[in-house]
Amino acid sequence: MAAQDSPGEGRLVADDFDDEHGAFLTVERVEGADDGPLAGATVAVKDNISTDGMRTTCGSAMLADYVPPYDATVVERLKDAGATIVGKTNMDEFGMGTTTETSAFGPTDNPAAPGRVPGGSSGGSAAAVAAGQADYALGSDTGGSIRCPAAFCGVVGIKPTYGLVSRYGLVAYANSLEQIGPIARDVEGAATVLDAIAGPDERDATTRHDTRDDLADEYDGQHPAAATTYADAADGDVEGLSVGVVTNLVEGADEAVVENFEAALDDLRAAGATVHEVSLPSVETAVQAYYVIAMSEASSNLARFDGVRYGQSGGYDGDWNETFAKAREEGFGEEVKRRILLGTYALSAGYHDKYYKQAQDARAWLKQDFDEAFEDADVLASPTMPVPPFELGESLDDPLQMYLADANTVPVNLANLPAISVPAGETDRGPVGLQLVGPAFGEETIIRAGSALE
Numbered sequence: 001m002a003a004q005d006s007p008g009e010g011r012l013v014a015d016d017f018d019d020e021h022g023a024f025l026t027v028e029r030v031e032g033a034d035d036g037p038l039a040g041a042t043v044a045v046k047d048n049i050s051t052d053g054m055r056t057t058c059g060s061a062m063l064a065d066y067v068p069p070y071d072a073t074v075v076e077r078l079k080d081a082g083a084t085i086v087g088k089t090n091m092d093e094f095g096m097g098t099t100t101e102t103s104a105f106g107p108t109d110n111p112a113a114p115g116r117v118p119g120g121s122s123g124g125s126a127a128a129v130a131a132g133q134a135d136y137a138l139g140s141d142t143g144g145s146i147r148c149p150a151a152f153c154g155v156v157g158i159k160p161t162y163g164l165v166s167r168y169g170l171v172a173y174a175n176s177l178e179q180i181g182p183i184a185r186d187v188e189g190a191a192t193v194l195d196a197i198a199g200p201d202e203r204d205a206t207t208r209h210d211t212r213d214d215l216a217d218e219y220d221g222q223h224p225a226a227a228t229t230y231a232d233a234a235d236g237d238v239e240g241l242s243v244g245v246v247t248n249l250v251e252g253a254d255e256a257v258v259e260n261f262e263a264a265l266d267d268l269r270a271a272g273a274t275v276h277e278v279s280l281p282s283v284e285t286a287v288q289a290y291y292v293i294a295m296s297e298a299s300s301n302l303a304r305f306d307g308v309r310y311g312q313s314g315g316y317d318g319d320w321n322e323t324f325a326k327a328r329e330e331g332f333g334e335e336v337k338r339r340i341l342l343g344t345y346a347l348s349a350g351y352h353d354k355y356y357k358q359a360q361d362a363r364a365w366l367k368q369d370f371d372e373a374f375e376d377a378d379v380l381a382s383p384t385m386p387v388p389p390f391e392l393g394e395s396l397d398d399p400l401q402m403y404l405a406d407a408n409t410v411p412v413n414l415a416n417l418p419a420i421s422v423p424a425g426e427t428d429r430g431p432v433g434l435q436l437v438g439p440a441f442g443e444e445t446i447i448r449a450g451s452a453l454e
Contacts, residue, residue, distance in 0.1 A: 009105065009106070010025075010057075010061075010064055010104070010105045011024065011025050011026070011090075011105050011106075012025070012026040012027065012028070012055065013025075013026070013027045014027055019133070020109075020131075021108055021109045021110070021111050021118075021127050021131055022090060022106060022107065022108045022109055022124075022127075023044070023089055023090060023108055023111075023118075023123075023124045023125075023127040023128040023131060023133060024044070024087045024088065024089055024090065024124060024128065024133070025047050025055075025057055025059070025087075025088050025089065025090050025103075025105055025124070026047070026054060026055045026057075026087050026088040027086065027087040028054050028085075028086075028087055028088075029084060029085070029086055029087075030051070030054065030079070030084065030085040031084050032078060032079040032080070032081065032082045032083045032084055032085070033079060033080055033081070033082045034082070035082055036080065036081040036082030036083075036196075037081050037082065037192060037195065037196060038078065038081040038082045038083035038136075038192070038193070038196055039081075039082030039083075040082070040084075041082070041083050041084065041135045041136060042083070042084050042085075042086045042134045042135045042136070043078055043083045043084065043085055043086065043134060043135065043136045043137060043138065043193070044085075044086055044087055044088070044089045044124070044125055044128040044129070044133065044134035044136075044137040044138070045075060045085055045087070045088055045089065045125075045137070045138045046088070046089050046091055046122050046124065046125050046137070046138055046139045046140055047059055047088040047089055047090065047091055047124070048091060048094070048095060048140060048170060048171040048173075049072045049074065049075060049138060049140065049169060049170055049171075049180065050068040050070060050071060050072045050075070050169035050170075050171070051068060051071060051072070051075055051085065051088065052068060052069065052070050052071045052075075053067060053068075053069075054067065054068075054085075054088060055067050055088065056068050056088065056171070057088075057104075057105070058091070058093065058094045058095070058171050059090060059091040059092060059093045059094070059102070059103035059104060059105065059121075060093045060094055060104050060331065060332065060333065060336070061104040061312065061330070061331050061332075061333070062305050062310075062311040062312055062327075062328075062331030062332060063171075063305075063310070063311060064104070064312070065312075066310070066311075068169075070169065071169060072166075072168060072169020072170060072180075073166035073168040073169055073197075073201045073203060073204065074138060074165060074166060074169070074180050074197040075169065077196050077197045077199075078138075078193075078196055078197065080196075081196040083136075083196070086133070086134055087134075089122070089124030089125045089127075089128055089137060090103050090105065090106075090107075090108045090123065090124030090127075091103060091120065091121045091122060091123065091124055091125075092120040092121035092123070092145075092335070093332070093333045093335060093336050094171070094173055094298070094302065094336055095121040095140060095142055095145055095173040095178070096121065096173065096298070096335050096336055096339050097120045097121050097335055097402065098117075098119065098120045098121070098144070098145075098148055098395070098402045098403075098405050098406060099117035099118075099119065099120045099123065099390060099392075099395060099396075099402065100117060100118055100119065100120040100121065100122075100123025100124060100127075100149070101117060101120070101392070101393070101395075101396055102120075102333055102334075102335040102336070104333055107392060108123045108124050108127050109127070109392065110123075110127065110130075110152060110153055110389055110430060111127055111130040111131040111153065112130050112152070112153050112154040112430060112431050113152070113388075113389050113429065113430030113431065115391060115392060116152070116388075116389035116390060116391055116392060116429065116430050117152065117389050117390050117391075117392055117394075117395075118130075118149050118152055118153050118389070119148040119149030119150070119151065119152035119153065119385070119389065120145060120148060120149060121139075121140075121142075121145040121149075122137075122139025122140060122141070122145045122146050122149050122157075122183065123149045123152075123153075125137035125138060125139040125146075125149065125183050126139070126146075126149030126150055126152070126153040126155055126157065126183050127149070127153055129153070129155050129183050129184060129185060130153040130154060130155050130185075135184070135185075135189070136182055136183065136184045136189060136190070136192075136193045137182070137183040137184075138180055138181070138182060138183070138193075138197075139157065139180070139181060139182075139183050140170055140173075140178055140179065140180050140181070141157075141159040141178065141179050141180075141181055141409075141413065142173050142174050142177045142178040142294060142413060143177065143290055143294060143406050143409055143410040143413050144159075144384075144385075144406050144408070144409025144410060144412075144413070146158065146159050146181045146183060146421075147159055147384050147385075147409050147412075147419060147420075147421035147433065147435060148384065148385055148405075148406070148409060148421075149183070150183055150384070150421040150433060151384035151385050151421045151423075151424075151431065151432060151433025151435075152385065152388075152389040152430060152431060152433075153431065154423045154426075154430075154431035154433075155183055155184065155185055155423070156183065156184050156185065156186060156187050156189070156190045156420065156421065156422050156423070156450065157181065157182070157183045157190065157420070157421045158181045158182055158183075158190050158191070158194055158418070158419075158420045158443070158446075158447075159179055159181050159412060159413070159418060159419045159420075160179050160180075160181050160194065160198065160418050160443060161179075161416065161417060161418040161440050161441045161442075161443065162176075162177075162179055162206070162413075162416035162417075163206050163207050163208040163416075164179070164198050164199075164207070164208070164418070164441065164443070165179055165180050165181065165194075165197050165198050165199075165207070166180075166197075166199075166200075166201035166203065166204040166207050167179070167180060167204050167206065167207075168201055168203040168204045172297075172301040173294070173297070173298055173301060174293065174294040174297035174298055174301070175206075175297055175301070176293070176297060177290075177293065177294060177297070177413040177414070178413070179413075180197065181194070182194050182197070186454055187234045187420070187422060187447055187450045187451040187454060188231050188234040188451065190420070190447075191229070191230035191231040191233065191234050191443075191447045192229075192230075192231045194230045194443065195229045195230050195231055198230070208441075230443055230444060230447055233443075233444040233445075233447040233448045233451075234447050234448065234450075234451040235448060235451065236271065236448070236451045236452040236454070237272075237448060237452075238268060238271050238272050238273040238448060238449055238452045239271075239272035239273075240272060240273075240274070241268075241272070241273040241274070241378050241379065241445075241448075241449060242273070242274050242276070242376065242377045242378045242379075243265070243268055243273050243274065243275045243276070243377060243378070243379055243380075243381050243436075243449070244276060244277070244278035244373055244376065244377030244379070244380045244381065245265065245275060245276070245277050245278065245380075245381050245382070246278055246279075246280050246283070246373075246380050246381065246382045247277050247278070247279055248279060248280050248281070248283045248284065249280075249283060249382035249383065249386075249407065249408045249411075250382060250383065252386065253383050253386040253387070253408075254386060254387045254388060254427075256388065256427035256428070256429070256432070257383045257385070257386060257387065257388065257427070257432045258383070259425075260383075260424045260425030260426070260427065260432050260434075261381075261382075261383045261424055261432070261434055263424075263425060264424040264425065264434045264453055265381065267452070267453055268381075268449070268452060268453065271452045273449070273452070275381075276376075276377070278373045278376065278377060278380065280366075280369045280370065280373060280380075280411070281369065282362065282365045282366040282368075282369040282411075283366065283369075283407070283411045285362045285365075285366075286362070286366055286407070286410050286411040286414060287403060287404060287406060287407050287410055288359070288362070289358075289359040289360075289362035289363055289366070289414060290359075290406070290410035290411075290413065290414055291342075291403060292343075292346050292355050292356060292358075292359035293356070293359050293360065293363065293414070294339075294343075295339045295340075295342045295343030295346060296343040296346050296347050296356050296359075297343070298336075298339050298340060298343050299339070299340045299341075299342075299343030299344040299347065300343075300347075302332075302336070302340055305327075305328065305331065305332075306324050306327060306328070307323060307324060307326075307327025307328070307331070308324075308327075311327060311328075311331050312327060312330065312331050313327060335399065338399065346359075363414045363415075366411055366414050366415055367414070367415045367416075370411075370415045370417060370437075370439075374439045378438075378445055378449075379436045379437060379438050379442075379445055379446055379449050380436070380437040380438075381434060381435065381436055381437075382408050382434075382435050382437075383408060383424070383432065383433070383434065383435065384408060384409065384421040384424075384432070384433035384434060384435040385405060385408060385409070385432065385433065386405065386407060386408055387405060388427045388429035388430045388431075388432055389429060389430040389431070390405075408435060409435070412435075412437055416440065417437055417438065417439065417440055417442075418437070418438045418440070418441070418442055418443050418446055419435055419436065419437045419438070419446065420435070420436050420446045420447065420449075420450045421433040421434070421435050422434055422436070422450040422453050422454070423453075424453070434453065436449050436450055
């Protein structure tokens with residue numbers, strides 16, 4: 001297998017494999033079980049999810065040659081379900097970005113809007129599905145990293161409830177926020193993959209008991225809420241469903257995005273749902289709280305990449321501190337360094353209470369607002385992203401613009417809730433998505449609502 005010079009040095013993509021969009025960092029085929037619900041299906045895996053014997057780089061020069069000796073739990077479960085792994089997809093370095101342009105191996109182009117970004121950080125996964133290079137893909141979502149690229153590429157992405165899917169084998173960025181989830185061309189496909197990967201894992205203490213088992217036992221399976229699979233819930237039946245439109249996440253969005261969003265709401269009304277407005281005042285501080293918490297956790301998690309335990313060596317010259325600094329200087333990109341510095345500052349003596357503690361207080365306030373909103377709504381709706389896809393290179397020199405683009409997605413991660421992004425139309429700059437948020441472990445509801453829009 002020869003590495004291509006284009007679209008990025010260091011990609012292990014076979015010469016006879018057409019990857020014109022730069023969706024993959026490594027192309028390698030691993031067959032799953034002979035039968036199962038995903039038999040015959042191909043799955044691309046984001047390159048921060050461990051695959052036994054297959055390079056896992058996190059889109060970073062730091063891990064350019066790292067080959068894990070084990071599979072992540074989700075990869076094991078995909079193989080057991082019969083899926084064939086076809087390679088590892090490009091991503092923003094260590095998941096830090098909204099455009100898949102911070103990858104050390106070059107950017108990914110958007111198949112649905114050439115010349116524009118595919119979103120991030122799971123942009124390679126969404127692009128692979130949108131381009132038909134894989135039936136399904138896995139991404140990870142720390143602050144919108146599945147939903148953003150799903151929206152920008154015109155596909156479906158699910159961010160599960162925190163704890164529904166094992167994070168064992170996911171290279172950590174911000175442990176309290178991130179979840180692995182599926183990307184597919186339709187809602188039923190994404191739900192089918194979620195069925196395969198969901199459930200408790202003794203290797204991940206944050207996973208929780210699957211409430212579907214309790215419902216199935218209680219109702220002997222004869223109850224709409226006791227769907228035996230998430231795929232069963234993709235029936236489009238939203239008669240009587242109450243949809244709360246989060247006005248705080250619609251105000252200020254691009255005019256073309258809002259037009260498509262309102263048209264999608266009309267489709268939900270036509271299918272039998274009721275729609276009303278709700279307000280979540282706490283989302284006004286969500287982006288600030290998210291970045292303080294995420295960067296703080298990142299500064300801790302990435303301390304292990306010191307050139308000794310993990311990552312490329314700085315070449316020991318007798319001074320360990322110099323070696324450590326050199327390894328990180330050469331191994332990390334600018335965005336990763338920026339977030340490590342900001343996170344270390346937020347956790348430093350004298351600033352912990354001023355920044356990190358206040359961010360956690362804001363997180364608790366946000367969770368309370370969501371709980372109150374769900375007293376009057378079954379799901380909450382907003383545009384997935386407030387803008388259509390950026391042009392390639394547009395946001396690289398303005399990280400603040402990139403951070404603010406996450407305004408609609410990060411509240412979901414702070415509250416540990418499930419959300420789905422479904423295609424909601426097209427603009428002259430590319431696709432846009434509609435986001436549906438459910439209460440904790442309310443995946444069936446958001447899947448049902450999302451399928452009504454197809």
